[in-house]
Amino acid sequence: MKAKQIYILFISLFLFTTLPVFAQFKNTQKSGVSEKNKQTNKNKKKKKSDKIKFPEDTMKLVHHNIFIGADLVGPISSFFSEKKPYEAFVAYQYKRKIYAVAELGYEKNYYNKTNWEVDAKGPFFRAGINYYLTRDQYNLGEGFYIGGRVAFSFFQQNINKYPITQFNSSNEFEIIGYGSFPKANVSSYWLEFVGGAKVKLFKYPIYADFMVRPKILIYSQKQNKVDNLVIPGYGKDKGNFNISIHWGLSYELPF
Amino acid sequence: MAITIIGIILYSCQDDDVCLDASTPYLSFEFVNSNNDSLVLDSLYIDIKKSDGTFSNILKSGNIYKGKIPLGDETQGQSTFYFYYTHNAPDSEKDIINVTYSTTSEYISKACGFKLNYHNLNFNLQQPYSIQSLTPLTTDITDESKTNLHIVY
Numbered sequence: 571m572k573a574k575q576i577y578i579l580f581i582s583l584f585l586f587t588t589l590p591v592f593a594q595f596k597n598t599q600k601s602g603v604s605e606k607n608k609q610t611n612k613n614k615k616k617k618k619s620d621k622i623k624f625p626e627d628t629m630k631l632v633h634h635n636i637f638i639g640a641d642l643v644g645p646i647s648s649f650f651s652e653k654k655p656y657e658a659f660v661a662y663q664y665k666r667k668i669y670a671v672a673e674l675g676y677e678k679n680y681y682n683k684t685n686w687e688v689d690a691k692g693p694f695f696r697a698g699i700n701y702y703l704t705r706d707q708y709n710l711g712e713g714f715y716i717g718g719r720v721a722f723s724f725f726q727q728n729i730n731k732y733p734i735t736q737f738n739s740s741n742e743f744e745i746i747g748y749g750s751f752p753k754a755n756v757s758s759y760w761l762e763f764v765g766g767a768k769v770k771l772f773k774y775p776i777y778a779d780f781m782v783r784p785k786i787l788i789y790s791q792k793q794n795k796v797d798n799l800v801i802p803g804y805g806k807d808k809g810n811f812n813i814s815i816h817w818g819l820s821y822e823l824p825f
Numbered sequence: 826m827a828i829t830i831i832g833i834i835l836y837s838c839q840d841d842d843v844c845l846d847a848s849t850p851y852l853s854f855e856f857v858n859s860n861n862d863s864l865v866l867d868s869l870y871i872d873i874k875k876s877d878g879t880f881s882n883i884l885k886s887g888n889i890y891k892g893k894i895p896l897g898d899e900t901q902g903q904s905t906f907y908f909y910y911t912h913n914a915p916d917s918e919k920d921i922i923n924v925t926y927s928t929t930s931e932y933i934s935k936a937c938g939f940k941l942n943y944h945n946l947n948f949n950l951q952q953p954y955s956i957q958s959l960t961p962l963t964t965d966i967t968d969e970s971k972t973n974l975h976i977v978y
Binding site: 684685686732733734735736737738739743745746747749794795796797799807 | 848849935939941
């Protein structure tokens, strides 16, 4: 693994482990002030003798939160490399713990390694749900969630150079020539699993998002049977499995 | 936590960049006598004549009854081989074989790139010396599973 990937991984791990501490702390503080009458849709806390069951779980949702957000890592890193990924999402609170999410993005990327030169650019789409594992009763957007997505991308691919190979008389792998193909429109389809956290920043309805997403490539429509080496929204040179880490900001719409 | 651990494992799984599959096949031949029995040559040298006119030795062996040689890449469409039997033999004491072909390229994998398949093979004994004739066994070569040519001495 390259140093940059290790660096990102450790920062993410560190923050991912410290977030639960932070969220717990906030939770205990807020549950103490149960008398406070908040303006948003709130429950009356009825204490049952044996276990405390949050009545809000069984109440019908009156107000559905809607979040819109965007990925930050992509646009920032596009200043340092030629990869240009942009991604935004809309999340709609369908049930108390379940959000329906639609994501849209555009990526331009390239693969120039091991004698290949491939460019790709195009949009990608994802749709799925997030299911919240932890709840902050006063702040419905915050917490840890897991989820899944169905995703696909239709993109334009340019195979500028591919290697023609042979094993020589000493059985060593050799390149004996090169070829290229004209640009073509191809597509790929994959599934994603999401593990993420959302934390409210300050007093404003702005949240920081962190997500880890393992992905499985399901199907690709290819050019001349060549594997799609660069897939917008999925990754490059990753074969059938990939994992990515996302950082972004989102905003709770004031409805 | 479980997701993070799975993440670490999957994140470090990079695609293999080593080619383990077979790629562009060689031309395989065997030596026979006029009765079609297998024949062993005491010594054999094979040079390939490259597109710039220079020669490159691609086989040097003794006690040999079969061999294989590369046909080259698609830009040539033909390859010329010089077969000879003593180290510094003059050109007049060499057998010259010319092979013409067309190619198609086929994707193997990211690590292996593309291979060439040879079609419409035509064998031509341009200058006979020890070789009597050539008996082609195929007109296409896509792998090295079969012998493609019998060389009759």
